[in-house]
Amino acid sequence: MTTGINSPAGVISPADTISAKSPGANSLGANSPGANKGPCASKGSGANKEPGSTEDIGPPIGISPLDGLLPEEPLLMMGAGPVPIPARVAAANSIVINHLGSTMSQIVEQVKRMSSYVFQSEHARILGVAGPGSAAMEMAVVNLVEPGDVVLSVCNGYFSNRLAEMSERAGADVIRLQVSGEQAVSVEDVKVHIETHRPRVLTIVQGETSNTVCNHTLPEICRLAREHDCLIIVDAVCTLSTMPLEMDAWGIDAVITGGQKGLSSIPGVSLIAFSPRAWQSTLERKTPMRHWCLDAQLANRFWYGKSYHYTAPVSGVLALHEALRLVCNETLPKRFARHLRSSKALQAGIEGMGLTLSVAEAHRLNSVVGINLPSGLESAALLDHMSSVYRVEISGSFGTDIVRIGQMGEQSRAHNIFRTLHALGSSMQSLGVSLDVPSGMSALESTIGAFKHTADTALSPVMPITQISA
Numbered sequence: 321m322t323t324g325i326n327s328p329a330g331v332i333s334p335a336d337t338i339s340a341k342s343p344g345a346n347s348l349g350a351n352s353p354g355a356n357k358g359p360c361a362s363k364g365s366g367a368n369k370e371p372g373s374t375e376d377i378g379p380p381i382g383i384s385p386l387d388g389l390l391p392e393e394p395l396l397m398m399g400a401g402p403v404p405i406p407a408r409v410a411a412a413n414s415i416v417i418n419h420l421g422s423t424m425s426q427i428v429e430q431v432k433r434m435s436s437y438v439f440q441s442e443h444a445r446i447l448g449v450a451g452p453g454s455a456a457m458e459m460a461v462v463n464l465v466e467p468g469d470v471v472l473s474v475c476n477g478y479f480s481n482r483l484a485e486m487s488e489r490a491g492a493d494v495i496r497l498q499v500s501g502e503q504a505v506s507v508e509d510v511k512v513h514i515e516t517h518r519p520r521v522l523t524i525v526q527g528e529t530s531n532t533v534c535n536h537t538l539p540e541i542c543r544l545a546r547e548h549d550c551l552i553i554v555d556a557v558c559t560l561s562t563m564p565l566e567m568d569a570w571g572i573d574a575v576i577t578g579g580q581k582g583l584s585s586i587p588g589v590s591l592i593a594f595s596p597r598a599w600q601s602t603l604e605r606k607t608p609m610r611h612w613c614l615d616a617q618l619a620n621r622f623w624y625g626k627s628y629h630y631t632a633p634v635s636g637v638l639a640l641h642e643a644l645r646l647v648c649n650e651t652l653p654k655r656f657a658r659h660l661r662s663s664k665a666l667q668a669g670i671e672g673m674g675l676t677l678s679v680a681e682a683h684r685l686n687s688v689v690g691i692n693l694p695s696g697l698e699s700a701a702l703l704d705h706m707s708s709v710y711r712v713e714i715s716g717s718f719g720t721d722i723v724r725i726g727q728m729g730e731q732s733r734a735h736n737i738f739r740t741l742h743a744l745g746s747s748m749q750s751l752g753v754s755l756d757v758p759s760g761m762s763a764l765e766s767t768i769g770a771f772k773h774t775a776d777t778a779l780s781p782v783m784p785i786t787q788i789s790a
């Protein structure tokens with residue numbers, strides 16, 4: 321499944337990089353500034369130019385083509401994102417078409433229909449965003465929050481704090497409900513805060529990638545917000561399509577996701593979905609929208625009006641189309657089961673080696689797994705060893721003594737978790753940690769086997785794609 325630009329391991333293969341001998345590389349090389357050994361090249365980038373000088377700024381010297389920079393042996397991307405992308409997604413990402421033509425509008429229609437299924441919403445207004453997950457977060461905040469609004473931000477870590485910060489920048493009076501100790505927020509705490517502060521908007525992450533905590537009480541929190549007439553913005557950047565999220569049934573007002581995690585698409589093209597009530601509130605703003613690119617009503621021109629807002633990132637939208645199509649083909653219940661099985665098997669393998677997970681099971685996110693570093697082991701040394709010796713990349717942390725392994729999209733495949741667990745254990749052993757690597761590998765094997773038998777019966781029903789209106 322992961323071939324072409326992405327190798328079966330889901331990473332860029334040397335055969336797919338531009339070879340120095342290929343015609344494409346020759347033309348790129350010959351025309352590239354670095355290849356130009358003409359008179360201008362020796363002038364360099366003009367960094368030492370005197371102010372007021374009329375001397376031309378020459379092209380920079382010493383620029384390598386990509387195949388001189390990318391590793392010959394590809395890295396398996398098993399960190400907190402971006403994740404490996406399937407070959408069809410990579411191929412779609414290499415195509416450029418007219419952003420306002422009829423083919424593009426058919427693609428946009430299909431992206432919206434497939435997104436409706438993935439967000440589990442028949443009624444949401446779905447917009448693509450040319451930008452990272454953070455741009456979609458900001459789009460939700462700046463469209464729904466007006467200066468002076470009270471915003472309640474549930475803060476479990478780095479990304480949920482970012483939503484609070486964005487709300488402050490939008491002029492809101494932000495109440496931060498800080499959740500300490502790597503725990504999911506308690507429904508009772510949210511209730512007290514809602515009743516005390518009467519927020520107009522509540523922000524929350526479903527999964528906090530930074531410390532691998534999951535706010536599994538999200539459905540109840542959404543219900544509370546609804547009861548108190550409070551709009552709720554949910555960051556599902558690392559969770560969408562890896563675990564259940566039901567926008568309509570839970571009553572979420574804005575859901576945000578990036579392309580580069582659960583969906584296994586490219587970074588830089590994101591999705592946002594507004595509920596009818598949230599959409600109405602963007603129409604009834606009392607204050608003008610200060611943003612132009614992130615104005616949902618302007619974006620609506622492209623996503624629902626087939627007309628120009630800005631030039632859409634066509635290749636990225638095509639990639640997203642293919643990523644969503646693969647999700648729809650797999651179906652959400654099967655995809656959730658695959659993610660759960662893979663993450664639980666990985667977790668069993670980690671513990672089987674003698675390591676500990678950083679978050680207690682009741683609060684743990686399965687989409688990104690946090691592992692406590694044994695004392696005396698530097699995460700930089702571990703990450704370096706894993707990538708240089710085993711060509712496996714995992715992530716460090718945001719200030720705590722953990723490392724993180726992603727379980728999103730293509731990462732949640734048996735061949736990828738076996739390779740990653742082995743690389744983790746063997747690297748730690750080489751760095752002096754005493755571990756039982758075979759026991760860990762065997763725990764992984766037996767857990768994945770046990771899940772195989774129960775997976776089909778554990779599938780939860782979701783709204784079928786045929787029920788999603790165009």
Ligand SMILES: Cc1ncc(COP(=O)(O)O)c(C=O)c1O
Pocket residue numbers: 400401452453454455457479525527528529530555556557558578587588
């Ligand atoms: C939960 C969560 N929210 C938001 C973001 C921000 O996404 P991006 O880095 O694409 O802006 C991330 C990125 O890791 C994330 O994990």
